[in-house]
Amino acid sequence: MLYAGAVVVAMFVVPGVRRAVVVATERRPAWWLVAAVAVGAAVLIAWRGEGPLHLMALSLVGAAGIAAGWIDAYEKRLPDVLILPLYPAVAALLVAAGGGDRLLRAAVIAAVAMGLFGIACAAGQAGFGDVKLAGLLGLVLAWEDWRTAAVALAATACIGGGQAAVVIAMGRKDFPYGPAILLGAAAALAVGPLAAS
Numbered sequence: 001m002l003y004a005g006a007v008v009v010a011m012f013v014v015p016g017v018r019r020a021v022v023v024a025t026e027r028r029p030a031w032w033l034v035a036a037v038a039v040g041a042a043v044l045i046a047w048r049g050e051g052p053l054h055l056m057a058l059s060l061v062g063a064a065g066i067a068a069g070w071i072d073a074y075e076k077r078l079p080d081v082l083i084l085p086l087y088p089a090v091a092a093l094l095v096a097a098g099g100g101d102r103l104l105r106a107a108v109i110a111a112v113a114m115g116l117f118g119i120a121c122a123a124g125q126a127g128f129g130d131v132k133l134a135g136l137l138g139l140v141l142a143w144e145d146w147r148t149a150a151v152a153l154a155a156t157a158c159i160g161g162g163q164a165a166v167v168i169a170m171g172r173k174d175f176p177y178g179p180a181i182l183l184g185a186a187a188a189l190a191v192g193p194l195a196a197s
Contacts, residue, residue: 003043003047005046006039006042006043006046007043009042009059010035010038010039010041011039013042014035016063017034017038017063017066017067018031018034020071020082021034021071024067024071024074024075024079025070025071025074025075027074029070034066034070037066038063040186041065041066042059044190045058045059045062048144048148048189048192050097050143050144051097053093053094054093054094054140056093057089057090057093057097057139057143060089060090060093061086061136061140064082064083065133065137065182065185066182067082068082068083068133068178068182069178072129072176072178073176073178075176076176077127077129077176078127078129078130078132078133078178079129080129080132083129083132083133083136084132086136087135087136087139090139090140091139094106094139094140097143102143105145105146106138106139106142106143107139108142109138109139109141109142109149110135110139110142111135111138113134113149114131114132114134114135116134117134118131126177130177130178130181133178133181133182137149137152137181137185144192145192147192148188148192149188151187151188151191152184152185152187152188153184155183155184155185155187156180156181156183156184156185158184159180159183159184159187160181163175163180
């Protein structure tokens with residue numbers, strides 16, 4: 001029942017996600033592709049969410065992340081208007097969910113993620129939008145356990161490295177890193193239980 005509900009919610013979110021991308025980029029991603037990504041994300045979130053408040057936090061980040069990923073792919077920027085308002089919203093949901101240890105772990109992992117991506121940003125290997133996105137994902141991914149966030153970082157490095165190799169082989173120098181960060185987070189949600197066992 002939970003998964004069916006997740007699919008229904010995902011389908012309701014698709015028009016808003018596509019609209020956000022159109023407004024930001026004046027480009028229209030294929031409806032079926034956005035729907036497929038939204039449904040996949042919704043099923044992962046339903047599977048890995050720890051209680052209703054964590055589910056809500058993951059869902060907010062997932063919906064905004066899908067739009068932000070498309071915008072970054074098209075425009076090479078992660079809009080603050082999609083990322084920054086989620087920090088207080090997600091923090092409020094996690095505080096309301098309780099669990100001092102979980103909250104502390106999530107905050108520490110978010111700070112570590114921002115620090116690591118901040119170093120990459122200072123070295124010219126990532127943008128400041130990537131730093132903000134990494135911190136937000138650290139908050140929600142580390143809620144259950146720190147391994148999920150570690151898997152996300154490793155998956156992001158692998159995906160981003162592969163993307164960099166392709167881009168360099170094509171004779172270009174820069175590429176959007178946001179989609180790699182988001183795919184790394186999705187991979188972590190998918191394989192996180194294996195890492196924890």
